Amino acid sequence: MLFKIVLAFFGSIFPALLFNIDRRKILLAGLCGAIGWTAYQSVLYFTGSPITASFLGSIAVGIYSETLARIIKTPAFGFLIPGIFPLVPGFKAYTTLRYIVENNLSEALNKGILTLAVAGSIGFGIMLSTAIFKIIFRNRRADSHKYKRNFS
Amino acid sequence: MEIKEVAEIATFAGEILLRNGAEAYRVEETIKKICNSYGLEGECVSNSTGIFISVITPDGQLVTTVKRIKQRDVDLYRIERINSFSRELMNKPLSYEEAKKVLREIYNAPNFSLGVRLFAASMTAFVYTLFFDGGILDAAVSAVISIGVYYMLERATKIGSFQFLAYYLSGLIIGVASLALQILVPEINKDNVITGAIIVLLPGVALTNGIKDILYGDFVSGSAKLSEAVLIIIAMGVGIATALSFLMKWV
Numbered sequence: 001m002l003f004k005i006v007l008a009f010f011g012s013i014f015p016a017l018l019f020n021i022d023r024r025k026i027l028l029a030g031l032c033g034a035i036g037w038t039a040y041q042s043v044l045y046f047t048g049s050p051i052t053a054s055f056l057g058s059i060a061v062g063i064y065s066e067t068l069a070r071i072i073k074t075p076a077f078g079f080l081i082p083g084i085f086p087l088v089p090g091f092k093a094y095t096t097l098r099y100i101v102e103n104n105l106s107e108a109l110n111k112g113i114l115t116l117a118v119a120g121s122i123g124f125g126i127m128l129s130t131a132i133f134k135i136i137f138r139n140r141r142a143d144s145h146k147y148k149r150n151f152s
Numbered sequence: 153m154e155i156k157e158v159a160e161i162a163t164f165a166g167e168i169l170l171r172n173g174a175e176a177y178r179v180e181e182t183i184k185k186i187c188n189s190y191g192l193e194g195e196c197v198s199n200s201t202g203i204f205i206s207v208i209t210p211d212g213q214l215v216t217t218v219k220r221i222k223q224r225d226v227d228l229y230r231i232e233r234i235n236s237f238s239r240e241l242m243n244k245p246l247s248y249e250e251a252k253k254v255l256r257e258i259y260n261a262p263n264f265s266l267g268v269r270l271f272a273a274s275m276t277a278f279v280y281t282l283f284f285d286g287g288i289l290d291a292a293v294s295a296v297i298s299i300g301v302y303y304m305l306e307r308a309t310k311i312g313s314f315q316f317l318a319y320y321l322s323g324l325i326i327g328v329a330s331l332a333l334q335i336l337v338p339e340i341n342k343d344n345v346i347t348g349a350i351i352v353l354l355p356g357v358a359l360t361n362g363i364k365d366i367l368y369g370d371f372v373s374g375s376a377k378l379s380e381a382v383l384i385i386i387a388m389g390v391g392i393a394t395a396l397s398f399l400m401k402w403v
Binding site: 075088094119 | 174175178226227228229230231232235236239263264268269272273275276279280282283284343346347350351352354356357359360361363364367385389392393396397400
């Protein structure tokens with residue numbers, strides 16, 4: 001369990017290096033992946049459903065990165081993208097593919113729907129956390145809009 | 153500063169953002185901010201393949217520019233630099249030469265060297281093979297394969313070849329290499345090797361930014377990014393499936 005959290009930490013750092021992340025934010029990006037994976041594991045332990053677990057895991061990733069983005073004034077997706085890497089259903093997607101090749105279409109459909117549901121719930125979790133933060137911080141944006149109007 | 157120069161600065165900043173995989177709303181907001189900080193009004197539409205900018209003076213003069221973006225990459229560092237550049241511009245407008253100099257510096261900002269990136273790609277595959285319950289041997293094999301695949305993809309983007317062909321070939325290489333290695337060394341499990349190696353190729357940025365674009369109401373650019381991501385996944389999957397269906401018999 002702890003070993004997997006450490007792996008998730010490194011599993012967020014190395015993809016982030018491929019995207020040329022700012023050197024000072026490498027550790028924060030790794031922490032994002034570790035938090036997301038911890039949330040995923042704990043929800044999976046209590047509910048047993050990978051779909052709910054991915055949903056809440058990606059919400060945790062979203063909240064972490066949007067909060068940090070507001071604190072240190074940087075785009076949120078610098079943390080968001082490395083953070084969801086451990087949650088991506090790579091193994092499920094590959095299993096689907098293998099069943100298709102083996103001509104075992106009913107199992108492939110089974111796994112394929114699971115893969116799509118997990119991917120969709122990750123996407124929806126990110127959407128939800130971004131939308132919530134957008135609503136909370138709407139006032140500041142509205143102010144900046146007013147400023148623009150006065151200017152021109 | 154003249155209106156044409158403002159338009160040039162804004163276009164350049166937008167081009168850097170879009171080239172490095174920023175979301176459409178970020179491009180539009182940054183361009184508007186740059187125009188506002190010089191006391192002009194800016195109007196911008198950004199697709200994933202190009203930007204249209206109009207700069208309008210208070211007395212009604214209008215300059216419009218169009219910029220087509222052909223090559224797209226992911227570079228979080230440059231996006232961040234442009235972000236802080238536009239924020240600083242709001243407080244203290246720079247002159248044309250200064251702004252141009254800063255933008256050119258961001259455009260040529262250092263990337264990690266190819267060696268570091270190859271190392272990162274191989275370590276990604278290594279970590280994710282262990283993550284999906286593979287053994288150390290599987291992880292090492294997967295790391296070696298993904299070095300080759302990442303290098304191949306890097307060359308293919310430099311040459312500017314057809315993107316999906318490159319992803320198809322990388323899927324094929326991953327499949328053939330891991331199956332061949334399992335036939336030669338029976339201790340290796342091909343499933344673990346493949347799952348570790350494909351993580352490096354996943355279009356995570358296109359997917360998340362596509363979702364974000366749709367959330368912000370930029371449906372054109374959002375669905376373009378999502379379909380790009382889906383096509384990359386399909387190309388990669390077909391590549392692996394080709395290798396599996398021809399070589400599965402001998403395993």
